[in-house]
Amino acid sequence: MKLRDFLRKKLTDKELKLVPRAFDIVGDVAIIEIPPELKKRKRMIAEALKVMHPRIKTVCNKTGERSGDFRLPDLELLLGKDTKTEHTEYGCRFRVDVKEAYFSGREAVERQRIAKQVKPGEKVLVMFSGVCPLPITIAIFQPKVDKVYGVDLNPKAHEYAQENIRINRVPLKVNAYCGDVREVCPKLGVKFDRVLMPLPKGAHEFLDVALQVVKKNGIIHFYYWDREDHLYTNALKIIRKEAKKAGKKVKILSKRKVLPYGPRVWKICIDAKIG
Numbered sequence: 001m002k003l004r005d006f007l008r009k010k011l012t013d014k015e016l017k018l019v020p021r022a023f024d025i026v027g028d029v030a031i032i033e034i035p036p037e038l039k040k041r042k043r044m045i046a047e048a049l050k051v052m053h054p055r056i057k058t059v060c061n062k063t064g065e066r067s068g069d070f071r072l073p074d075l076e077l078l079l080g081k082d083t084k085t086e087h088t089e090y091g092c093r094f095r096v097d098v099k100e101a102y103f104s105g106r107e108a109v110e111r112q113r114i115a116k117q118v119k120p121g122e123k124v125l126v127m128f129s130g131v132c133p134l135p136i137t138i139a140i141f142q143p144k145v146d147k148v149y150g151v152d153l154n155p156k157a158h159e160y161a162q163e164n165i166r167i168n169r170v171p172l173k174v175n176a177y178c179g180d181v182r183e184v185c186p187k188l189g190v191k192f193d194r195v196l197m198p199l200p201k202g203a204h205e206f207l208d209v210a211l212q213v214v215k216k217n218g219i220i221h222f223y224y225w226d227r228e229d230h231l232y233t234n235a236l237k238i239i240r241k242e243a244k245k246a247g248k249k250v251k252i253l254s255k256r257k258v259l260p261y262g263p264r265v266w267k268i269c270i271d272a273k274i275g
């Protein structure tokens, strides 16, 4: 049953139309974006969510877009106490406090797509690794990977990353570092077969670093966001321009929409081989 159907007898037709069609679930925390017009109905909507999905313990209202370096949303607690939770995805366990670190269960399919491409023996760098869902997914689904390195600026995300590496039993395969990728990555002294850049609003500022640490014939997975009418144009231009600056050749292997970002705006990924 949909949330709107559930609330049909409790709200007016006008109010019903404003009830969000979608919401996110991270572990036992639900995150919904209730429009200001339904301010007085917030608690009722939160309770309805909890009744519909009995495993939900906490409901948060997203009152602002993700912002800042850590890409954190503004969340208002509507029901429950705890925003710390454990999310399970394809058998991997990710602990996170949704107020303190970025995590999105919507990216599960993309994590699988990447993990399936990783070959035995590869050294992989995940820039902007958050609580380490990508490094851990790669290590679990390609256990013959040489090593996966994750780097994130947010100390809280780093704490959860270390906990997640431990509970998923991949400490020999995943190394997490806390810091700015611009400073940390060159200091690792490693050349990578594959570099992931999952920061759609900002990864382009760090392409020079990725190009510096990727091996010859290595792959960069570059994330960006743009409007539907020119989805890949800017991202392709940026990659080609940065590769040229670095004196490297680039071959585009694939480009794809990852997730919708807003009306006619998409998060995209370009997979590029660096010669």
Ligand SMILES: C[S@@+](CC[C@H](N)C(=O)[O-])C[C@H]1O[C@@H](n2cnc3c(N)ncnc32)[C@H](O)[C@@H]1O
Residues within 6 Å of the ligand: 069, 070, 071, 102, 103, 104, 107, 127, 128, 129, 130, 131, 132, 133, 134, 151, 152, 153, 154, 157, 179, 180, 181, 182, 198, 199, 200
């Ligand atoms: C969109 S989130 C992605 C997190 C993670 N890859 C995931 O999928 O859950 C971007 C992350 O980049 C981190 N970040 C932003 N700027 C950074 C920088 N200069 N160096 C390292 N991490 C950075 C933020 O702290 C945040 O956790």
